[in-house]
Amino acid sequence: MDPYFHYYGTYLAALTMGVKAEAAQELAYYTHQAACQTATTVPCPLYFEDYRLSPVLTADTHSEFGQHCCNLAFQSLPAFSNTEVADAQLCSEHAGNTVGKQCAGLKSFTQIQQPNGVCQGDTVTRCYYNPLTDIDWQHGGDFKRHFSERLQQKAYRTATVPNHKNGPLFAQTVHRLDEQSNLLTASMKAEQSELAMKLACTADSAFARKMLNDVIYKCHYDNQIQGISWPLFGCRLYVYQNTWQHEKDTVQAQVTAFIATCYAIQSWLKRVPLKHCGFWVQGMVPSAVISATTQIESLLYSDQDHTHGHGQSDDWARLIAHHLPQGCSPTLYGIALRPTHLYEHALIAGKVTHTEIITDLTGFKRSAWFKFNKAAQYHCDWLARQFCHYELSAFNTRQTLGNLDMWR
Amino acid sequence: MTNLVFRSGIASDGRKIALISDQLDVEEKFDNGYKIAYKDKDGKDTPELLAKWKEAFTVHSREFAMLPCGDSVPATIQQGFNTMVSSLLKGIDILFCDYNLGIEGDLPMCNDIMDMHRSTDFVLFSCDSLVGGDPKVQPHTVAYSAPRYEQGQQIAQQHRIYCKTEASAFCQAINAIVTQRAKDNMNGGHIRDDIDSYIGEPPIDKEAADQILNRFVETLHSEGNPPPALTHQDAE
Incomplete structure (x- = not known):
């Protein structure tokens, strides 16, 4: 601006x-x-x-x-967009074509496969920390910068912040859903897509x-x-x-x-x-x-x-x-x-x-x-x-x- | 290059306390921490004299190189670590363990173990260089507790103490655990070997500990130096 x-x-x-x-x-x-x-x-x-x-x-x-x-x-x-609303908008944008149908599939899939709280995985808030080395006790007990950055990198390993909803990341997610054998990968991608959606301005x-x-x-x-x-x-x-x-x-x-x-x-x-x-x-x-x-x-x-x-x-x-x-x-x-x-x-x-x-x-x-x-x-x-x-x-x-x- | 060190001792009141670390100078600090903490708990009429172990032994593993820092603990290392500690923990009441054993990064390794072995209290410490020595910057000791057993009223609490690598911090940790255990006993929060059978078993001996340590060192070796892939000529 x-x-x-x-x-x-x-x-x-x-x-x-x-x-x-x-x-x-x-x-x-x-x-x-x-x-x-x-x-x-x-x-x-x-x-x-x-x-x-x-x-x-x-x-x-x-x-x-x-x-x-x-x-x-x-x-x-x-914008911390509500992903369900965002998904709905995305579906309506692509209604009638194959992407729209697959998008509906993705939504139902992500509802069933909720993200798991895995240590050191892609779930940010459930990672273990060392209270002696990862917390800045002098400034109110926040996480130290290096720990936040580590979590941030993990959470955002491959995703990028899209300015628009229909980025390549989403297309990749939908494409992977076609392969039934790669459901786990698709779940991870869906999480990243959700994160990117939340961070988008x-x-x-x-x-x-x-x-x-x-x-x-x-x-x-x-x-x-x-x-x-x-x-x-x-x-x-x-x-x-x-x-x-x-x-x-x-x-x-x-x-x-x-x-x-x-x-x-x-x-x-x-x-x-x-x-x-x-x-x-x-x-x-x-x-x-x-x-x-x-x-x-x-x-x-x-x-x-x-x-x-x-x-x-x-x-x-x-x-x-x-x-x-x-x-x-x-x-x-x-x-x-x-x-x-x-x-x-x-x-x-x-x-x-x-x-x-x-x-x-x-x-x-x-x-x-x-x-x-x-x-x-x-x-x-x-x-x-x-x-x-x-x-x-x-x-x-x-x-x-x-x-x-x-x-x- | 460094070694793993495992020290196991029986305290004057019969409690079994053990240490496992890849920092060789920790052994002395561990001993000093115990001796001060148990000064007036050994049942003798010499409260000013340092306590002594009833029995104790130390085992050193073969030399190995620390694994470089990554984003997370490799799965094979984590698996090997869990197997090793599960074997060493038999009958141990308090385990002092390095926060990041065998790897350079400050990555957590003990969380699975702490969840699996609820009858043991844990004291975790990091490398000196990672924590730093300025008392204004970091606390001396941070203690958490978790219910020992899911059954019953969950009176007994498992200690999970994170502390600096110092004799005084170790001493405080032992004091806190012993005091808490006494309190739990008064309220009916006893250690139960009917739930955790490992706690009722006799502690491991020196020879077995040596084998177990070296098995983990082999895992570290193979992770640090993966075998070369077979070439076409080798295959022939």
């Missing part, structure tokens, strides 16, 4: 839904900040006395899932909405996120918008993501959870959203025809300026995206020296950049617990800023 879209799209959506200009820009910066903390662009760690603060990593191209599985947490949020998935509802609910009662609810909402809007990044038509994907962002912000403002699917009832779409959507559509299609770069940023900034409330007239420089805005403010607030030492801890902890990283840390931890819930504890997405007492 285009980094400009994360910032300007969110900014415009917030203004459209009636958020105050300052808060709207703050939310836009939170949403955009996640794009600035990839493996190549993440800022250096900062220090206070002997304590180190490591920013949360949001993308890494070195491996499929990224370091700390950060790609799963920020770039391709798993789907645009506007129910799980993505659950993620947003988590912050909408908890901001009212959970002490842990009360100070960081707005940054957390921004961070999760970034993840939510990224669920559209696998769509073929990029312009249409951004337009839909914009409407979804408007709907999410409205839910936040009204303090009601997002629906399981869909946005507004037909005919009830706010006129401001319709108008902004039309403008965005024309902007994106015109930019598609011309060169990308500063011109695109200026077009977005003009569109934002057009939507600012009357009486609020910042300069164009104030609206435009400054990629290191939050980080620079944190350096100033913390009086950070050129050797990366924080001298004003209180000021630093008040900075929006620190709050964003706290929020991102919370998100990673929350997602890791969701993985455990789905019996996929091998995909440990947890990241910590550093010493838990120091950076609380």
